[in-house]
Amino acid sequence: MAIRIIKLPDVGEGVAEAEVVEWHVKVGDAVLEDQVLAAVMTDKATVEVPSPVAGTVIALGAEVGATLAVGAELVRLEVAGAADEPAAAEVAATPRQAAASPPAAAPAPAADNVVAMRTAAAAPAADSSAPTRPALPRAVPGISLGPPRAAGEKPLASPAVRKRARDAGIDLRQVRGSGPAGRISHDDLDIFMRGGPAAAGPAARTANTAVETIKVVGLRRRIAQRMAEAKRRAAHFAYVEEVDATALEDLRAALNAEAQPDRPRLTLLPFLMQAVVKAVVEFPQMNALYDDEADVVERFGGVHIGIATQTPNGLMVPVARHCEARGLFDGAAEAQRLAQAAREGRATREELTGSTITITSLGALGGIVSTPVLNRPEVAIIGINKLAVRPMWQGGQFVPRKMMNLSSSFDHRIVDGYDAARFIQRIKALLEAPATIFIDG
Incomplete structure (x- = not known):
């Protein structure tokens, strides 16, 4: 096995640092090539950083909310490789930018109104010559793929899924996720809202003593x-x-x-x-x-x-x-x-x-x-x-x-x-x- 260090890539436009606003993986996760590792935000955009290689996550470079310089260690992966390979080779990641994103203009001398802009991630182009990779499990209507969550375990979900659940008055602890490590997707939320198997809850009213701690980032x-x-x-x-x-x-x-x-x-x-x-x-x-x-x-x-x-x-x-x-x-x-x-x-x-x-x-x-x-x-x-x-x-x-x-x-x-x-x-x-x-x- 060999170690690969994924560095924070240069997202362009003279950006020297970025804030980690969301991790899509955790230590111990197996990741595929092109799987999103993290979302980082600069003063111009939020971009997703995919993995350039497949492997297992053995270390994360920072906590959510921390600021990293371009070129700093983002993720450390253990990958398959020859024993005589360097112990910690560095691999460049390519950030996913919005399709047809207009170039940023120089800041005006007056007020800076923008706090941040969200840049949608472009889907990688299909390559017929690339080896076939195992498909990640997806939610199927009426079927809950995720295992039951342990008592007190915090549900994993993206900010967009969390906001949608809050708007709908849904407690994500009651939703079973089909993604890696039980991560809850929009499909899982759809199943729950349609009253599928994941929507089963206690018949009687009970006191809710949970406290959700949300880090203010991005x-x-x-x-x-x-x-x-x-x-x-x-x-x-x-x-x-x-x-x-x-x-x-x-x-x-x-x-x-x-x-x-x-x-x-x-x-x-x-x-x-x-x-x-x-x-x-x-x-x-x-x-x-x-x-x-x-x-x-x-x-x-x-x-x-x-x-x-x-x-x-x-x-x-x-x-x-x-x-x-x-x-x-x-x-x-x-x-x-x-x-x-x-x-x-x-x-x-x-x-x-x-x-x-x-x-x-x-x-x-x-x-x-x-x-x-x-x-x-x-x-x-x-x-x-x-x-x-x-x-x-x-x-x-x-x-x-x-x-x-x-x-x-x-x-x-x-x-x-x-x-x-x-x-x-x-x-x-x-x-x-x-x-x-x-x-x-």
Whole structure:
């Protein structure tokens, strides 16, 4: 037997180190050539590292959450080989990158909105000349291939499977996995949800005393670091104002009724983007970045609006650049394109950096009031709350109106409360009389 050391590969684009965010193997596992060993995350992407050789895992180079330099030992394998071979030969691994992944652009000098991007792994091409390998067991509908889990044993599953189980209210300890070492796959979860043999559970209710310890790593850790840094360094204050969006909704409905193939359907977002563009002309201190280390404020002529977007991999903020040069439909199309690219993990670094002011929204879950965290080093963020019909006193009587709140936060070190109120009041006036959004001058 011989020893092979699998090193952390160069994932490209000048990356010098990466964080281990998930192990797909453990010590003692037998692995096949091209089987995924680990997932690592850089500041640009998450990539999967496959094994270039078959063997048995005898050591892992780091724990989940640790950062390794390119070229550091990732996995040590025992492989079949002649006795006179070197005791510890090094084998290069080739990371799996997304197909047709666009090249990353140089970072913009403004805010870095992206915490991380998820890159889908491309399947290796089939090679008819390669020797046939034994197929890994797969779940079969109605059949549970995995052995029963020992009491207290933590279930093995990928973050995607864990999230799906949490969303469905499923305790993974009740699911039997068909993968190596009882690893639970999406197929196993499907069987459980369909009520197959793996779904069998206790008939009576019992107390659940389990505590699941989840290490904060990868994208979630970067989000946590950025949010904590923003709250620690910026002097947040919030301002909330209600907006009568009845006329705006009438206009939006009328424009959507005249649907054309080359025009996207309009939401409230592109109208708010247009209103922000007009408002920052009068309040340029809102369209700015504050470098609190150099004590310098940069005010921008171009309005680069960050659009906070929830993705399967966490919060990202793609940037619609130069909104002052975009019309209503152009802005709507760009916002939709960026959001889709972020959710699918296709957004480039250039598309995820350089915002000068941010809009955030929880959509239908928007609630009544929120207190958004600044996208530091920006000094303003505008939050959209839920639109709802409410009775409003008008002309001596109550009338139904479509109302929503704007919950915004500002950096009090740069923005005074009076100016913040006037800024939001200007946006309110534009949204309540939407025709004024399109009047030049």
